[in-house]
Amino acid sequence: MELPTFAAFVTSGLEDIAAAEIKASLSGVRILETRQKVVLAEAADPRVFKNLRTIDDVAIVSALSSSVDSLEDLITLIASGADLNETIAIAGRADIFEDAFSVTVSAAHTAYGPGKVIEEAISREISKRYAWQYIQGQRAAIDVRVFIDGTWAVIGIRLYDEPLSRRTYRTANVRGSLRPTVAAALVRLAVVDGKRHRVWDPFCGSGTIVCEAAAMDHEVWGTDIDPEAVDASRENISAVNHAYWGRIENADSTNLKTWQRHRSATAVVSNLPWGKQVAIKSKQALYTSVSSGVAELGRRGGTGVLLTAEPQPIVQRLSREPGIRLDEQRIGLLGQTPTILIVRPVR
Ligand SMILES: C[S@@+](CC[C@H](N)C(=O)[O-])C[C@H]1O[C@@H](n2cnc3c(N)ncnc32)[C@H](O)[C@@H]1O
Incomplete structure (x- = not known):
């Protein structure tokens, strides 16, 4: 029997x-296939995706084509794909379906107009074909997910009410809070041996990285110079594991003493302050302390994973450090292309 295909939507660069x-x-x-922002997979049971931490959202695929050159081709794709009623049933969403639907479009590199135009064309065709009511501007229980990259297009039905990237622990936010699925990916990049690690985030903000690491059953510590961020982080981590509340501390991570206090960490995972968050005069101190801290960690056998919009000052410093290996990986996030720096011991 042919198994259903699922499209898992992910942050660009983390596929x-x-x-x-x-x-x-x-x-x-x-x-089945990994391409920019999408992983296609086949599975018998749609519920299995629910607990994944690096996936932003999942849809069950109704139709897929790599040769959609026009809006007409896209409309034809709806006709040539699976019956949407069937897709809704496989997604396990038939019980909540009340003949109403919404449409969510992501479109890049298309020659046939912006997302709004595509959404209108798709919703018109579905309303006509199935006599369902189109709900505009809000998400209906049945959300038709359309993803287009150039001439490659997929049309599916979203599997869950909420995007997978939403986290119930996140009740407190600070400016610059990280997307939880990216935080989870950073932790997974740091921890590749399947063991339980001691993870420290020296610039923890609202604690997204420590929350993701704790949810993956690692031991965690977090530090931030801003007392409001410490409060936010403590509130969030308490929802994952209250035992870690006291491990979030108010401290300056440009101070080498802060790094010495966390010498027992086996992984340092962080997204570094950027832009106005760092006064120019302290940037030098920030890059120096972070570079020497992760270099020392690497030589001790640990791993450092840093997400930064300004990799160069750290790359320059680390390229002179013996006993470690440095890898770089670009991602796409909120219209920017920050870099993940990964520092590992030389084996
Ligand atoms: C990009 S934010 C981190 C966001 C965090 N990953 C989250 O999801 O909320 C960087 C954080 O570094 C903190 N910070 C800036 N300078 C610092 C320093 N010298 N020591 C410790 N924390 C610092 C800022 O207060 C800010 O909360």
């Missing part, structure tokens, strides 16, 4: 780590 999580965490799932 491989998401595919690795799918492979490692789910039995009976086969990866």
